Amino acid sequence: MTETRPPAAILAVDGGNSKVDLVLAAADGTVLACLRGPTVSHQQIPLEEGLERLESLIDRALAEAGLAVGVRPAAAYGVFCLAGADSPTDERMLDSALAARHLTAHGMLRNDAFAALRAGTDRTWGVAIIGGAGINAVGVAPNGDVARFAALGRISGDKGGGEEVGWQGLAAAARARDGRGGPTTLERLVPEYFGLATPEDVTNAFYADLLAEDAVRGLAPIVLGAAHAGDAEAQAIVASMADEVIAFAAGAIRRLDLSSTDVVVTLAGSIMRNAGPAFQSRVESGVRSIAPAATVVTLDALPVTGAALLALDQLEIVDRPAAETRLRGGIAASSIASGGAAAGAVTGAGPAERILPPGT
Secondary structure (H helix, E strand, C coil): CCCCCCCEEEEEEEECCCEEEEEEECCCCCEEEEEEEECCCCCCCCHHHHHHHHHHHHHHHHHHCCCCCCCCCCEEEEEEEECCCCCHHHHHHHHHHHHHHCCEEEEEEEEHHHHHHHHCCCCCCEEEEEECCCEEEEEECCCCCEEECCCCHHHHCCCCCHHHHHHHHHHHHHHHHHCCCCCCCHHHHHHHHCCCCCHHHHHHHHHCCCCCHHHHHHHHHHHHHHHHCCCHHHHHHHHHHHHHHHHHHHHHHHHCCCCCCCCEEEEECHHHHHCCHHHHHHHHHHHHCCCCCCEEEECCCCCHHHHHHHHHCCCCCCCHHHHHHHHHHHHHCCCCCCCCCCCCCCCCCCCCCCEECCCC
16 A cells, blocks of 8 residues: 655644644745634634644645645644643643544644744744733753643633733722722723723623623733833733743743753743833843843744744754745745734654653
8 A cells, every 4th residue: 555645844733722823834944835724722612623624724725835635644744833732631632633633644742832932043942931811831941851831820820911911900990990009091991992881890791791701801902002101000010911921931941950041032922022112121131130141032923933843843954044944934924924814743753852840
């Protein structure tokens, strides 16, 4: 029986809670297709539905690349960086489900934080903190050791991310209204966002289940905007978020013994991108108090770039720097990067990693 030869070298997937980005590329880094689709996260939709969406997006990518649609495996090496790949149970479930689909000949499953880390640096190691609806971080040492966090929200001690910023914004509005807190434009802006008159109306709507709890995430841009406009209460919330980012970075740096290195700390996600210069400055100062030679960068590339680079790292390539440059450039020039409408091992062994527990 003749084995089907994968039509592409790389299949890279960055799956978040609201969308999924997918890249199909050749071994020399040439981007064959770059597409965006609706979320495939098992935390948002049923697992099988997510896998069907992913397969459909893969076939769209094959068609865009002028390759045969429906071929499995679709690429020689795949990297699936997925939100929700947090606990060992999640990883086993996702790994098994992906393997059953035979999407790639070889590959790996990773949390989406790994994509941001690799996208933010030309190295294979560093630290990344992701701020979207929630907050997560990962660190990788030069020797391959990995530091991870549970990143399950309040039950794992997390205080950052868009949802937490939203709750703090609502709290500031309510406290200003009843005299417990200082004056803030959030007293007006928060109820306006929900089409209500007062912070009490918002509180009552949540209490009566007229508003779903995750609706509070929409307040994050309101809080950030108020902070940019000089609102002291909103600025305090952003400063608190910066301190949580510093805490995540410090945890990873110390566990991996990176304090004396020139580690790159990448900030990724919508919250990080829109938090403003005061936030950036506070994070930089805090990180450098722990690792003086560290560099803090805000990711301006699509995180799927990192997933693609993680796949590229596994291939035997004659001119790796040229391939990485070509891959980065191709994704950056894609329609999804410019806001266009395009909207463990999976089937083989990925690189070994030794995960350091929180106590180390």
